[in-house]
Amino acid sequence: MVDVSLASRSKLAWTSLALLVLSLAVLHGGGFIRFDDTSGSGSDRWNLPLGVVAGLVALCSLGVGISDRTARRTLGGALAVLDALLVLLATVDDGFRFIWAGDEGELFLLQVGLGIAALFLLTPTFVSSEDDAIDGAPHSAGRLSGGARAAIYVSALVLTMLMAYVAGTTHFETTQCGPDVDGECDVAALEGLLWAGAALVLGVVAIVLAEVARARRRREAPGRAAAARTPRGASGRRRW
Template sequence: MENLRKHADRRAVSIALLLAAVVILAVGRFIQFDDTSGFGFEKWNRPLGYVAALVAIGAVAVAAPEVKARLWFGVALLVLGGWLVVMQATSDGFRFVWSVSDGELGILWFFLLLLGVVMVLTAAAALTGGRWMLRVAAYLVATVALCLIAFNLGLGYYGSDCAEGESECLSWLGGVWWAVLTLAGCAVLAIGSEVVLWRRRSSVKELVG
């Protein structure tokens, strides 16, 4: 009974901290629901942003050690990320900006969804014994990291040809192209790895059988 209470406490505390982080972001004006000007990011309160980030990190730290708490927290992240996607698509006044532009809203929901998927997969793997879920989580994280690196390398490579202050520089297209190539390469490697593992397991079964 005491263990169940501890697990429930972790679930409740982690989700409460996540909601608190969202509320703090809203209070700090990082999240706005009524900004149709596109310039609402000039009103944020930076110290509250740092507090929200620390609270969010604390939420992850609370949920991560316990499997069921991690599962519930991952689901909460997926719900939050999905809500942000819907709000971005349906509300002209909805804004999230950390320091630069509205594009950071897309970055936020992308990483929320990614973290949510990873936490759900790792928790499900622990509950069911499905090691393939751990591999999928590892593939996702590695692919995203490599694509980000490729994008920035491409951005720097093609950006060197742009004049300083040039407003129509399309170096970001080069970054996207490098990221797409990296994504394709990661997909091939992941599929190849799974095929190799499947063949090894099949060989072992044949030998045992």
């Protein structure tokens, strides 16, 4: 007898993958992905309506993928492989381009976005299913799992570094560059990298402090639970 649930999950997984491939095909057909462009400026034959269609199809793929655990993990693995492939193509193929609106930095943003999406889709579970008993009473069920917290931390750290980089380059260009400056703005990326490095250090410190505070609350929870169960005397206090 065929397992209907298993067959349904397999169908959802294949559907999400098919939609992902279709979105990539539409992007290529619209000129947003090129394998033979050595100009460095991308295609001049973009079909903008096809870009919108590709985005909608990609969203449908994500919607189907998150509807089932098997489909979610399958799509997450596919996105991780696609992200690695994009990094490889950008490294070894001088003619490879992905440009959405005219900036080659959009390929890097796509790689970051795919990596974050894959990270969340591959997270085994988002809510802790284990109960840590305190005096016989479970207290941790329903909390974020370790994998979920790690995905949130990494995503927040990467996005903060990106925003810090953009803010740093913008600050340099605003304060140091002008119409009479020749080539000086080429080093604006250095200030962006400096700001991103500072954001990395501060972000790691914030994550460590958050986890230390969480561990301290967990250690103190048994004492608070025991105190709440202590009988109170007759002086207006609670008695069990």
